[in-house]
Amino acid sequence: MSIPTVRQGSLQLIDAAKTRSRGALYVAEARIRTMVKWLGIIFAIAIANPVLYLISVGIGLGGLIDKSVGPAGVDGVKYLTFLAPALLAQAAIQGTMDETVFPTIEGFKWNRTFYSMNSTPLSGAQISIGVFLAALFRAFYTVLLYFGVMWAFGALESPRAWLAIPTSIFAGASFGALMQSVAAKLEDENYFFVVLGRFIMMPLFLFSGTFFPLTSMPFFLQWIGWISPLWHATELGRYLTYGHAISPTLMWVHFAVLVTMLVSGLILSARLFTKRLAK
Amino acid sequence: MSEYLISARGLTKKFGDFTAVNGIDFDVSKGESFGLLGPNGAGKSTVMRMIGATSQRNAGDLTILGKDPELNGPQIRAHLGVVPQQDSLDMHLSVSENLYIYGRYFGLPRKFVKGKIEELLTFAQLEEKRDAKVEALSGGMKRRLTIARALVSEPEILMLDEPTTGLDPQARHILWDRLFRLKEQGVTLVITTHFMDEAEQLCDRLIVMDKGSIMAEGSPASLIKDYSTKEVLEVRFGSDRNQEVADKLRAMCERIEELPDRVLMYTEDGEALLEKIYASGLHPKTSLVRRSSLEDVFLRLTGRTLIE
Amino acid sequence: MFIPMAVAIAEARVGKRGERYYSGRVPQLLERGFIAFKSSTWMIVLSGFVEPVLYLLSFGYGIGKLLPTITVGNESIKYAVFIAPALLATSAMNGAIYDSTMNVFFKLNHDRIYHGMLATSMGPLDVALGEIGWALLRGFSYACAFMAVVAPLGLIPSLWGLLAIPAAVLIAFGFASCGMAVTSYMKSFQQLEIINVFLLPMFLFSGSFYPLTVFPEWLQFTVNLLPLTHAINLVRGLCLGHINVGLFGHALYFVIMIVCGLFFTTKRLNALFMK
Numbered sequence: 001m002s003i004p005t006v007r008q009g010s011l012q013l014i015d016a017a018k019t020r021s022r023g024a025l026y027v028a029e030a031r032i033r034t035m036v037k038w039l040g041i042i043f044a045i046a047i048a049n050p051v052l053y054l055i056s057v058g059i060g061l062g063g064l065i066d067k068s069v070g071p072a073g074v075d076g077v078k079y080l081t082f083l084a085p086a087l088l089a090q091a092a093i094q095g096t097m098d099e100t101v102f103p104t105i106e107g108f109k110w111n112r113t114f115y116s117m118n119s120t121p122l123s124g125a126q127i128s129i130g131v132f133l134a135a136l137f138r139a140f141y142t143v144l145l146y147f148g149v150m151w152a153f154g155a156l157e158s159p160r161a162w163l164a165i166p167t168s169i170f171a172g173a174s175f176g177a178l179m180q181s182v183a184a185k186l187e188d189e190n191y192f193f194v195v196l197g198r199f200i201m202m203p204l205f206l207f208s209g210t211f212f213p214l215t216s217m218p219f220f221l222q223w224i225g226w227i228s229p230l231w232h233a234t235e236l237g238r239y240l241t242y243g244h245a246i247s248p249t250l251m252w253v254h255f256a257v258l259v260t261m262l263v264s265g266l267i268l269s270a271r272l273f274t275k276r277l278a279k
Numbered sequence: 280m281s282e283y284l285i286s287a288r289g290l291t292k293k294f295g296d297f298t299a300v301n302g303i304d305f306d307v308s309k310g311e312s313f314g315l316l317g318p319n320g321a322g323k324s325t326v327m328r329m330i331g332a333t334s335q336r337n338a339g340d341l342t343i344l345g346k347d348p349e350l351n352g353p354q355i356r357a358h359l360g361v362v363p364q365q366d367s368l369d370m371h372l373s374v375s376e377n378l379y380i381y382g383r384y385f386g387l388p389r390k391f392v393k394g395k396i397e398e399l400l401t402f403a404q405l406e407e408k409r410d411a412k413v414e415a416l417s418g419g420m421k422r423r424l425t426i427a428r429a430l431v432s433e434p435e436i437l438m439l440d441e442p443t444t445g446l447d448p449q450a451r452h453i454l455w456d457r458l459f460r461l462k463e464q465g466v467t468l469v470i471t472t473h474f475m476d477e478a479e480q481l482c483d484r485l486i487v488m489d490k491g492s493i494m495a496e497g498s499p500a501s502l503i504k505d506y507s508t509k510e511v512l513e514v515r516f517g518s519d520r521n522q523e524v525a526d527k528l529r530a531m532c533e534r535i536e537e538l539p540d541r542v543l544m545y546t547e548d549g550e551a552l553l554e555k556i557y558a559s560g561l562h563p564k565t566s567l568v569r570r571s572s573l574e575d576v577f578l579r580l581t582g583r584t585l586i587e
Numbered sequence: 588m589f590i591p592m593a594v595a596i597a598e599a600r601v602g603k604r605g606e607r608y609y610s611g612r613v614p615q616l617l618e619r620g621f622i623a624f625k626s627s628t629w630m631i632v633l634s635g636f637v638e639p640v641l642y643l644l645s646f647g648y649g650i651g652k653l654l655p656t657i658t659v660g661n662e663s664i665k666y667a668v669f670i671a672p673a674l675l676a677t678s679a680m681n682g683a684i685y686d687s688t689m690n691v692f693f694k695l696n697h698d699r700i701y702h703g704m705l706a707t708s709m710g711p712l713d714v715a716l717g718e719i720g721w722a723l724l725r726g727f728s729y730a731c732a733f734m735a736v737v738a739p740l741g742l743i744p745s746l747w748g749l750l751a752i753p754a755a756v757l758i759a760f761g762f763a764s765c766g767m768a769v770t771s772y773m774k775s776f777q778q779l780e781i782i783n784v785f786l787l788p789m790f791l792f793s794g795s796f797y798p799l800t801v802f803p804e805w806l807q808f809t810v811n812l813l814p815l816t817h818a819i820n821l822v823r824g825l826c827l828g829h830i831n832v833g834l835f836g837h838a839l840y841f842v843i844m845i846v847c848g849l850f851f852t853t854k855r856l857n858a859l860f861m862k
Contacts, residue, residue: 049787056791060801061650068654079653191630198634206641212649221644333705333860352861353610357597357708367703371623380622383615384707385593432593432707
């Protein structure tokens with residue numbers, strides 16, 4: 001049996017000032033290290049998802065739609081071109097959400113790692129931001145791959161299409177931050193996943209003008225799009241990838257909604273993390 | 280029908296190349312409290328599962344109430360109340376619903392089971408918790424509920440696998456008390472444990488198991504008498520000196536056991552031995568005289584401690 | 588001599604067929620389902636129902652505007668009429684898969700509920716049938732609820748459509764028995780995710796949203812091997828009133844799934860709990 005060295009007061013290894021300024025990065029590093037173990041699977045999902053959707057809906061259903069709407073096209077372009085930026089934003093949102101919500105519930109409840117992190121000099125806010133930063137890493141990786149697939153399918157028409165990468169990640173970050181604060185508040189997660197999947201993610205996916213212009217929805221369903229980060233990001237994405245027309249006012253609205261979600265989500269979750277860890 | 284409720288001859292169980300139970304013989308009589316004592320991995324739980332007709336032997340004979348578990352599994356299980364080592368309570372149901380539905384699993388009529396619930400809740404001291412979700416119960420309460428649940432079918436044999444592992448001392452004593460009362464009613468108990476105090480408290484007779492074999496059999500008192508001395512003197516000289524003095528100590532008594540942190544000395548009179556040690560010029564940092572326990576029996580039989 | 592009631596009940600089954608695996612306790616297991624169901628929240632109850640309705644609203648309105656009609660054979664039908672039966676079939680599949688995979692996995696490995704059940708005089712086939720039976724009851728009620736929404740909207744043109752409800756139960760049965768069989772072999776939660784890997788492509792390519800004729804021959808052939816394709820064809824055939832011998836073929840596909848699924852589930856549970 002070997003006994004670890006525990007020198008008493010002779011050594012100062014821990015630089016508290018450094019931890020205070022970079023703590024969030026340490027947490028993000030720990031998260032990314034775990035994530036990297038699943039990188040192969042994340043890669044497979046990031047490739048398979050757009051390929052399947054673009055072939056099935058974009059080309060399969062799209063072929064019939066293109067024939068039906070004639071030369072006017074859907075918003076002036078082929079259905080595939082119309083659909084692709086929405087799927088890109090959706091992938092970013094789903095990826096970021098997965099990496100903020102699950103690790104947060106895990107850290108507080110399943111294996112309580114946040115509590116052991118908090119017993120080092122790391123603060124609750126730093127843990128919260130660290131988890132969020134790691135989620136951005138996942139979003140970036142996923143969106144980049146997704147964008148490559150879109151390019152291969154010929155779904156990008158404009159030279160500035162690459163700007164849809166940052167706007168999609170931006171939407172992912174906004175929604176991810178908001179959901180992270182929800183997850184931080186969650187005490188009993190039993191029914192949460194059903195509610196999240198069926199009552200939040202699915203309506204967002206189906207009613208954000210993803211598969212058709214939002215205006216073709218009856219009025220009583222359109223409001224879902226207005227509050228959905230997916231719709232705002234999709235509109236921006238369509239503007240960037242093929243020149244979908246957006247009025248300058250609306251452009252500001254899209255950004256304003258996403259920024260509001262991001263900032264309030266981050267502040268709220270940092271506060272909730274601190275509060276719950278201190279409880 | 281034989282006079283024994285449970286009878287095993289050459290009972291053997293293998294998992295691939297690993298022999299979990301290696302040709303053991305034992306009998307359990309009606310109304311007896313029978314214990315299987317041994318460390319983790321000794322094969323106790325495997326024996327329990329074979330008696331419970333949820334695991335099939337590879338060789339030997341096993342008869343439970345005159346039946347073969349391989350052929351009459353459901354009929355044998357109808358006689359048994361099983362308390363597994365890990366709780367298997369239904370987390371989606373309340374306390375009383377757990378009792379109710381378990382009775383239904385035996386095919387018992389609704390009316391009969393509903394009538395049993397009150398009595399079982401009282402027995403388990405859970406009257407106040409009848410509508411609580413199982414998740415909200417403490418470890419001791421969960422264990423009592425599991426025992427009450429096992430009694431819903433009025434079994435002849437109650438099988439308890441490590442019944443008090445993980446419970447605090449107070450919860451253990453409450454549980455022991457409940458089991459005593461059942462025994463007084465004539466229920467046959469089969470108990471596995473790696474706690475010697477539990478075996479001494481609860482068992483009329485026990486087998487000591489290690490690595491799938493039976494090392495010894497008898498009542499707690501007779502085992503201590505046969506395999507140990509009346510008293511034990513425990514001495515500590517500090518972790519680096521114990522070994523050094525061991526040879527000197529060995530010469531002073533019947534037998535010693537060197538453990539990493541202390542030396543056990545077996546003797547009929549502990550105080551007298553301690554004086555002898557001081558007289559020889561040795562000065563242990565701490566010393567303790569106690570009566571022999573099943574732990575010492577196990578140490579003698581296997582050269583190892585029960586709890587590692 | 589006093590014989591406990593539980594023993595008398597168990598003895599009464601001696602000599603019956605498969606007595607070591609089956610004790611006729613399916614009703615008791617359904618009873619457990621009801622008791623547990625009573626205390627679950629309405630959100631969960633509603634969730635099985637909302638899925639096909641959300642898709643119908645979204646695709647029915649949205650895609651329906653871009654693609655008002657679909658040609659099946661030489662008949663032109665409204666887009667919503669085309670997708671409604673497929674959504675019924677898909678939700679029957681999803682419900683059955685959820686009940687028989689996630690749910691079963693937790694009971695098997697986490698809550699150890701089956702360990703408790705099998706310590707009584709029940710057998711593994713009781714547990715398998717009871718669990719699947721519960722999934723079917725749920726599937727049946729969701730199918731009824733969905734029909735009650737879509738039929739008044741005029742989305743089910745044929746009276747044969749009534750048979751879509753039992754067809755949905757058959758589909759759920761097939762998926763539930765296979766799902767439980769697969770789950771019983773899974774060792775970790777991550778392995779369970781593999782099931783989802785099959786579900787998404789199956790959902791996207793089984794002709795829910797457009798006829799398979801848009802695909803090249805080789806893809807049509809592959810897709811025709813998938814269970815969901817048969818499920819959709821069966822339900823759609825009934826709802827549109829396109830009755831032919833082919834429907835029996837689709838039904839037979841599910842009968843085979845049921846038999847295989849039950850066989851492997853029982854075999855595996857027996858190996859897990861009676862080894």
